[in-house]
Amino acid sequence: VNEKCGFTSESNISLLFSLLKAAQAVETRVEIALGEVGLSLAKLGVLNHLVQAGEPLPLGQIAGRIACVKSNVTQLVDRLEADGLVSRVSDPNDRRSIRAAITEEGRRKYEAGAEVLRSQEALLIEEIAPVDRAEVVKLLANLGNETVVQ
Amino acid sequence: VNEKCGFTSESNISLLFSLLKAAQAVETRVEIALGEVGLSLAKLGVLNHLVQAGEPLPLGQIAGRIACVKSNVTQLVDRLEADGLVSRVSDPNDRRSIRAAITEEGRRKYEAGAEVLRSQEALLIEEIAPVDRAEVVKLLANLGNETVVQ
DNA sequence: AAAGATTGAAATTTCAATCTTG
């Protein structure tokens, strides 16, 4: 088990490493696929929460939902605004608060991104569905072994 | 299912999102735990491959093993060298090649990092072992929902 | 003072270009 990963069975470092490496490999694939429609996981995450919420959200709330620091959302929304996918709207009730509102183009991008995620998910499921749990561990290790060098 | 994630059952965007968010949550926990012993996953990854190899490795080969770009390894090894965990050694046979060699302190750090990973892995397994596959999906979604705001 | 947001700097990774050796 795990020979391709360079770990021996005794090396207890292996399982968590393999898991994280596999996750990274999946994420890289998804990021590349999203990049082809001009999105990133971070951007799609914001659009997703705006669509789910059905209304403009304060930046701080977005930070809470996508689990990142507030200052990151400020800059992420800067980029989304530059892309024309969201716009900042001020809150009349609390002038400290600024909300991000998804635009029409943002909605179209969101649909495109969601479609990419669906196909990536189908790909992933196709890869892991037939095998049992022990096999999944092995597959995840293999997934993490793609050699990506510039 | 997946209510805490803000996704409806119809929203096919949910599964892959949940998976990646869960993976990110696990990675964040591990990075924080490693940070307490002065390591990162990237640094531990290099040390691990050097220990597994049992000999100094050319930087390009390290890039292949940890699946990143060569220029990243150059800077990663810069930092490891600054930490005193590895040292650069030149290859007499091919003067283009530079190898990273793990130091004694590097070995000690590696052991400390491996211990952290073992305990993190035990934590993770403790969290997911008792539940079945469907439950795992639910747990992963929950894992990804930790609210982390500055 | 606390909450919401922003700014500027630091850390890490990737990309493009360069330098040295083969």
Next chain:
DNA sequence: CAAGATTGAAATTTCAATCTTT
């Protein structure tokens, strides 16, 4: 010219400090 490594710049995220409003 190809391979190995490095350098400098760009992208993204976090941290610390600041600014505005409550």
